[in-house]
Amino acid sequence: MSIVDILEIYISQMSESDIDDVVAIESEAYGKHHWSKSSFYDEIQNNLAKYYVAKTQAGELVGYAGTWHIIDEGHITTIAVKKSYQRRHIGEAIILAILQDCYKSNIKYLTLEVRASNNPAISLYEKYGFNSLGTRKGYYQDNNEDALIMWTENIFYDKFKTRYIENCENLKNKIIIK
Numbered sequence: 001m002s003i004v005d006i007l008e009i010y011i012s013q014m015s016e017s018d019i020d021d022v023v024a025i026e027s028e029a030y031g032k033h034h035w036s037k038s039s040f041y042d043e044i045q046n047n048l049a050k051y052y053v054a055k056t057q058a059g060e061l062v063g064y065a066g067t068w069h070i071i072d073e074g075h076i077t078t079i080a081v082k083k084s085y086q087r088r089h090i091g092e093a094i095i096l097a098i099l100q101d102c103y104k105s106n107i108k109y110l111t112l113e114v115r116a117s118n119n120p121a122i123s124l125y126e127k128y129g130f131n132s133l134g135t136r137k138g139y140y141q142d143n144n145e146d147a148l149i150m151w152t153e154n155i156f157y158d159k160f161k162t163r164y165i166e167n168c169e170n171l172k173n174k175i176i177i178k
Contacts, residue, residue: 002080007056007088008176011097014044014051014064021061022053031142049077052097054090063090067110069097074102076112089175093097093120095128096171099155101162108154113139113147128167129160 014022019040026034043049043066054063080088099136102110113136114121122132130150139147145171153160171177 006174006176008178009093010055010178011052011093014053016041018053018061022064025064025080025082026105028083035078050101052094054094063094063096065094069105069107070148071109072106074107074110076110076176089171091124091177092171093177096168102155108156112153114150115140116148122148126148129153
């Protein structure tokens with residue numbers, strides 16, 4: 001991969017002006033059972049929530065994610081990348097932004113639900129130390145698919161931090177994050 005092939009991505013907090021683009025990606029990713037515009041407006045006003053967007057150098061919004069911070073736990077509520085930008089490490093860059101914020105906010109554990117059939121996402125989460133610890137039967141409304149419940153160990157443990165640092169270093173060769 002040459003330097004020309006490396007995408008430059010800007011990660012920032014989601015604002016109201018981002019919501020139309022976020023809902024378009026949400027709809028593309030999740031079909032008719034996606035979050036509404038009003039849900040995202042509510043979430044960016046929620047004191048427990050932190051939402052992020054990833055934009056290209058040209059300002060195109062290409063991915064987003066949200067978390068809830070409750071005491072010392074973070075719950076990743078949603079994450080998606082525009083289909084035309086998938087497999088370009090944008091989801092990984094957003095996860096790094098979430099982890100960086102969790103370190104700053106003294107969040108010790110992260111959890112999320114993922115479709116049992118979404119092997120690319122499961123692999124990415126496992127790369128960042130998430131482990132499947134249970135199943136939510138029939139969790140997804142569109143097809144009644146099960147969700148895996150994934151958790152990290154304490155992100156402040158040396159084992160987790162070592163993996164996190166290695167992943168950060170490896171990602172620097174694939175994408176520029178600002």
